[in-house]
Amino acid sequence: MKKFLNNPEAFVDETLEGILLAHPDKLKALPDTPRVIIRADSVKPGKTGIITGGGSGHLPTFLGYVGQGMLDACAVGNVFASPSAQVMYNGIKAVDQGAGVLCLYGNYGGDRMNFDMACEMADMDDIICEQIRVKDDLASAPPESEENRRGVAGLFFAYKIAGAAADKMMDLKGVCEVTRRALENIRSIGVATTPCVLPQVGSPTFTINEDEIEIGMGIHGEPGIETRKMMGADELAELLIGKISVELPLGVGDRAALLVNGLGATPREELYIVFRKLAKLLAQRGVKLVRPEIGEFATSMEMAGLSLSVFKLNDEELYNLYEYPAETSFYHKTGEYPS
Amino acid sequence: MKKFLNNPEAFVDETLEGILLAHPDKLKALPDTPRVIIRADSVKPGKTGIITGGGSGHLPTFLGYVGQGMLDACAVGNVFASPSAQVMYNGIKAVDQGAGVLCLYGNYGGDRMNFDMACEMADMDDIICEQIRVKDDLASAPPESEENRRGVAGLFFAYKIAGAAADKMMDLKGVCEVTRRALENIRSIGVATTPCVLPQVGSPTFTINEDEIEIGMGIHGEPGIETRKMMGADELAELLIGKISVELPLGVGDRAALLVNGLGATPREELYIVFRKLAKLLAQRGVKLVRPEIGEFATSMEMAGLSLSVFKLNDEELYNLYEYPAETSFYHKTGEYPS
Numbered sequence: 001m002k003k004f005l006n007n008p009e010a011f012v013d014e015t016l017e018g019i020l021l022a023h024p025d026k027l028k029a030l031p032d033t034p035r036v037i038i039r040a041d042s043v044k045p046g047k048t049g050i051i052t053g054g055g056s057g058h059l060p061t062f063l064g065y066v067g068q069g070m071l072d073a074c075a076v077g078n079v080f081a082s083p084s085a086q087v088m089y090n091g092i093k094a095v096d097q098g099a100g101v102l103c104l105y106g107n108y109g110g111d112r113m114n115f116d117m118a119c120e121m122a123d124m125d126d127i128i129c130e131q132i133r134v135k136d137d138l139a140s141a142p143p144e145s146e147e148n149r150r151g152v153a154g155l156f157f158a159y160k161i162a163g164a165a166a167d168k169m170m171d172l173k174g175v176c177e178v179t180r181r182a183l184e185n186i187r188s189i190g191v192a193t194t195p196c197v198l199p200q201v202g203s204p205t206f207t208i209n210e211d212e213i214e215i216g217m218g219i220h221g222e223p224g225i226e227t228r229k230m231m232g233a234d235e236l237a238e239l240l241i242g243k244i245s246v247e248l249p250l251g252v253g254d255r256a257a258l259l260v261n262g263l264g265a266t267p268r269e270e271l272y273i274v275f276r277k278l279a280k281l282l283a284q285r286g287v288k289l290v291r292p293e294i295g296e297f298a299t300s301m302e303m304a305g306l307s308l309s310v311f312k313l314n315d316e317e318l319y320n321l322y323e324y325p326a327e328t329s330f331y332h333k334t335g336e337y338p339s
Numbered sequence: 340m341k342k343f344l345n346n347p348e349a350f351v352d353e354t355l356e357g358i359l360l361a362h363p364d365k366l367k368a369l370p371d372t373p374r375v376i377i378r379a380d381s382v383k384p385g386k387t388g389i390i391t392g393g394g395s396g397h398l399p400t401f402l403g404y405v406g407q408g409m410l411d412a413c414a415v416g417n418v419f420a421s422p423s424a425q426v427m428y429n430g431i432k433a434v435d436q437g438a439g440v441l442c443l444y445g446n447y448g449g450d451r452m453n454f455d456m457a458c459e460m461a462d463m464d465d466i467i468c469e470q471i472r473v474k475d476d477l478a479s480a481p482p483e484s485e486e487n488r489r490g491v492a493g494l495f496f497a498y499k500i501a502g503a504a505a506d507k508m509m510d511l512k513g514v515c516e517v518t519r520r521a522l523e524n525i526r527s528i529g530v531a532t533t534p535c536v537l538p539q540v541g542s543p544t545f546t547i548n549e550d551e552i553e554i555g556m557g558i559h560g561e562p563g564i565e566t567r568k569m570m571g572a573d574e575l576a577e578l579l580i581g582k583i584s585v586e587l588p589l590g591v592g593d594r595a596a597l598l599v600n601g602l603g604a605t606p607r608e609e610l611y612i613v614f615r616k617l618a619k620l621l622a623q624r625g626v627k628l629v630r631p632e633i634g635e636f637a638t639s640m641e642m643a644g645l646s647l648s649v650f651k652l653n654d655e656e657l658y659n660l661y662e663y664p665a666e667t668s669f670y671h672k673t674g675e676y677p678s
Contacts, residue, residue, distance in 0.1 A: 002532040004572040004609040018611030021618045025676050059607040193341040233343040265604035267640040268398040270343040272357030279360045301606040337364050
C-alpha cells in the first residue's frame with residue numbers, strides 16, 4: 001500500500017493534527033473533544049449555529065468548510081465512519097449561542113442515527129436543534145425513494161447557502177427554510193474509474209475493469225447504476241447533465257451553478273475539459289451559468305473519477321446567498337463574477 | 340487509458356477553453372495568440388510585467404498563478420513541452436507597460452532556448468526583458484552544477500515574491516533583485532510512488548515497483564536520486580527535510596515557509612500527515628514556521644507523490660512580500676496569520 005501515513009489507526013488524528021498546525025488562523029479543536037473542529041475566529045454573537053459531521057477521507061469535505069460564511073463546527077469520524085453521538089452533541093453545545101443549531105449533513109445511516117441521538121441530548125439541555133439531511137446523489141435511489149439517497153458533493157452548495165444565511169443573521173427557521181429550498185434545486189451524479197484504498201485495509205475497496213467506468217458510484221465506493229465502457233469527456237458530460245436534467249429541467253432563462261468535483265486522482269485538466277462541454281451544452285439550451293466551481297470538493301482519497309453537481313439558481317435570494325463571501329481553510333469566495 | 344478527454348491532440352486547447360469559460364473574471368486569452376493567457380482584470384499602469392511559461396499538465400502551474408499580486412501572463416505549451424518563442428514574445432509584448440518584463444520560469448532546455456529567443460525579439464522592439472530561471476529542485480543536479488537543476492514547486496514561491504514586488508510598483512531591477520534573493524533561500528525535493536500517463540501516449544511514462552518510491556523524481560518523471568522501499572510518513576518527512584537542510588540550514592531563530600505539494604493523485608489527508616511531522620521537526624529545532632501551503636501547486640497529472648519546498652524567510656522584506664495578498668484563478672492569500 002503506497003500511502004504516506006504511519007500507523008493506519010492514527011490516520012485521522014494525524015491528519016487533524018496537521019490541519020490544525022497548518023491553519024491556526026482558521027480552525028481549532030474543541031477543548032476536551034479533539035474530534036470536534038470549530039472556527040478559530042470569533043463568531044457573530046447570537047448567530048444561528050451550523051454543524052456538520054461525517055466520516056474522514058473526503059477532504060475538503062467536511063471540516064474544510066468550517067469558517068466564515070459557512071459552518072461553525074464539524075464532528076469528525078474515522079475513515080468512512082460516522083462520528084459518535086457524544087462528539088456531535090459536544091459540537092452542538094459548543095456552537096449554540098441561544099439561537100439554536102442546524103445539523104446539516106449527508107444522508108447516511110450512521111450519521112442519521114448519531115445526529116438523532118445528539119439532538120435528543122441537546123434537547124434535554126434546551127438547545128433547539130434542526131436537522132437537514134442532504135440527499136443530492138440521484139444515482140443512489142430512484143426519486144420515489146428519495147429518503148434513501150446519499151449526500152455527496154452537493155453538500156458544498158448546502159453549506160454555502162446555510163452558512164451565508166446564518167452569517168446574515170437569519171434565525172434558525174429562516175436558515176432551514178432557505179437550505180431546504182436550495183436542496184430542492186441541487187442534484188449530483190458521480191462516475192468512478194479507479195477505486196480507493198482504506199488505510200486500515202490496505203487494498204482497493206472494489207475493482208473496475210481497465211476499460212470501464214462506473215456511473216453513479218458513491219464517494220465510499222457504493223455501487224453505481226451502470227457500468228459503461230470508458231467514454232470521451234464530451235460524451236460523459238452529455239450523459240451526466242442528461243441524467244440530472246430529468247429531475248432538474250434546465251432551459252431557456254434558467255440560471256445554474258455547476259460544481260465539477262474531482263474524486264481524488266483525476267487531474268484538474270480533465271475536470272476543465274468536462275466542464276467546458278457542460279458549459280457549452282447549457283449555453284446552447286439558453287441556461288445562464290453563474291460562478292462555477294471546478295476542483296476537489298468531496299473526495300474519496302485516491303479514487304479517480306469526478307462528480308457533477310448542479311444547483312438551479314433561478315431564485316434571487318438563493319443566488320445572493322450563493323454569491324455571498326466565504327473564507328475557510330479550504331475554500332474562499334470573494335469578488336464579483338460577471339452575471 | 341482512463342482519462343476524461345476527447346482527442347488527445349486537443350487536450351491542452353480544450354483544457355484552456357474550460358479554464359477561460361470558468362474564470363472570465365480572472366483570465367483571458369491574448370487576442371490572436373490563444374496560447375498566451377493574461378489577466379482579465381486591469382493591471383496597475385506602469386507596473387513591471389511578469390510572464391511565465393512552460394508545458395501543460397502541471398495545474399495550477401503555470402497559468403493558475405496569473406492574477407492579482409502574482410503573474411501578468413503565461414505562455415502555454417503542449418503537455419510537458421515548451422511553448423514557442425513566438426508565443427512567449429507575444430506575451431512579453433502584451434504585458435510590457437514601458438517598465439520592462441521579467442521572464443520567470445523553470446530551468447528546462449526548451450523553455451530556456453525559447454525565452455532566450457523571445458527576449459531577443461523583444462529587444463529589437465526596445466522592450467527591456469530580464470530572465471530568471473528557477474532551479475529549486477536539489478535532486479536534479481549536485482550544487483556544483485546548479486545551472487542544470489530543474490524548476491519545480493518552488494516556482495510558486497518565486498511567483499509570489501516577484502508578483503508582490505511588482506504589485507508594490509518596484510521597478511524591474513528591484514523585482515529581479517528580490518526574486519534572486521528569494522531563490523537563494525528556496526529548495527525543493529520530490530518523491531513519486533506511481534507514474535503519470537501522457538494523453539498522446541496513453542501508457543505510463545515509467546514504472547516504480549509496488550513496494551518502492553522514487554526519491555528526487557522530477558515533475559515530468561525525470562529519474563530521481565535513489566529508489567527506496569516505501570516508508571512511513573514520518574520517516575519520509577525526516578528524509579526530505581534532511582536533504583533540504585544540507586543546503587538550507589534551518590536552526591534556532593530561523594523563519595521558514597513550507598509548501599507540501601501533491602503531485603496529483605495523493606490525497607490531501609496524506610499531505611497533512613507529512614506536513615504535521617515537518618512542522619514538529621522544525622519546531623523542535625527552534626525554527627519559526629510562517630503560513631504554510633498544503634495542496635496541489637505543481638502537479639504531474641495523475642502521478643502520485645509529493646514534493647516539499649522550503650523557503651527560508653529570515654529576510655524581513657521577503658517575508659512581507661510573501662505575506663502580501665494575492666488573488667488568482669487557482670490561488671488566493673488574504674488575512675492575517677499568527678506570527
